[in-house]
Amino acid sequence: MxxxxxxxxxxxxxxxxxxxxxxxxxxxxxxxxxxxPLLHLVQSEEGYVSRTGMALCxxxxxxxxxxxxxxATFYTMYRRKAGGDYQVGVCTNTLCAVMGGDAIFDRLKTHxxxxxxxxxxxxxxxxxxxxxxxxxDYAPVVMVNWEFFDNQTPESATKLVDDxxxxxxxxxxxxxxxxxxxxxxxxxxxxxxxxxGAVAASGGAGxxxxxxxxxxxxxxxxxxxxxAQRRDVPAGxxxxxxxxxxxxxxxxxxxxxxxxPDNPAGPAAEEGE
Numbered sequence: 158m159x160x161x162x163x164x165x166x167x168x169x170x171x172x173x174x175x176x177x178x179x180x181x182x183x184x185x186x187x188x189x190x191x192x193x194p195l196l197h198l199v200q201s202e203e204g205y206v207s208r209t210g211m212a213l214c215x216x217x218x219x220x221x222x223x224x225x226x227x228x229a230t231f232y233t234m235y236r237r238k239a240g241g242d243y244q245v246g247v248c249t250n251t252l253c254a255v256m257g258g259d260a261i262f263d264r265l266k267t268h269x270x271x272x273x274x275x276x277x278x279x280x281x282x283x284x285x286x287x288x289x290x291x292x293x294d295y296a297p298v299v300m301v302n303w304e305f306f307d308n309q310t311p312e313s314a315t316k317l318v319d320d321x322x323x324x325x326x327x328x329x330x331x332x333x334x335x336x337x338x339x340x341x342x343x344x345x346x347x348x349x350x351x352x353x354g355a356v357a358a359s360g361g362a363g364x365x366x367x368x369x370x371x372x373x374x375x376x377x378x379x380x381x382x383x384x385a386q387r388r389d390v391p392a393g394x395x396x397x398x399x400x401x402x403x404x405x406x407x408x409x410x411x412x413x414x415x416x417x418p419d420n421p422a423g424p425a426a427e428e429g430e
Contacts, residue, residue, distance in 0.1 A: 163208035201342035205236035240283035264311035304329035
């Protein structure tokens with residue numbers, strides 16, 4: 158059904174957002190290129206991309222609201238409705254699923270009493286399944302406001318959401334300390350994370366992600382085991398894994414046709430043979 162025009166932001170909110178938006182737009186030779194960060198900016202105001210936010214983006218960039226809506230509905234990092242302070246995404250794509258992602262997602266749905274893309278009654282946690290968190294070497298992976306929590310189990314994920322709801326400090330396996338969804342959206346809009354130590358904590362790729370590169374350079378042997386980096390051990394320094402460390406899902410070569418003499422590869426047979 159036809160809708161009335163989107164309501165306007167209050168004057169003070171609009172003035173503040175417009176000032177920030179002009180700063181973002183100035184970074185690009187073509188103003189249209191600023192649309193993605195501007196959508197994060199308006200999301201940082203309301204916790205989702207509202208019709209009011211899309212109308213502002215369209216006005217500032219000289220686009221139609223249809224063009225802005227087409228982008229906002231394409232990318233899953235833009236919410237279309239209000240959600241919780243913490244977006245908890247469980248990867249249920251192939252590798253994470255077989256390593257336990259489906260079990261984690263089912264446990265959290267039962268524990269939190271919500272379904273996919275639903276928010277707890279206290280407004281703290283929105284649960285969603287993610288198609289891929291781009292961290293297959295640490296499967297199964299859970300993300301909180303896009304920060305990585307690697308090698309999760311149903312038990313560790315349950316404790317994680319309990320800590321978030323209780324307001325306790327949680328630290329990701331890799332990345333900056335977790336902040337609220339609105340604060341995260343502002344950082345994604347391109348504004349600095351001014352929390353002390355947050356930028357330094359962002360770090361780089363973890364040891365499991367770099368194993369292939371190090372192997373190619375001859376820095377490690379083919380039989381080397383890769384474990385999650387402990388926070389009390391300097392990066393790159395060898396150590397024995399503690400019981401609390403989860404090994405990467407790619408620690409050892411898997412049995413394939415090339416490494417399994419009893420099951421050699423061969424040409425595919427014709428149907429019926």
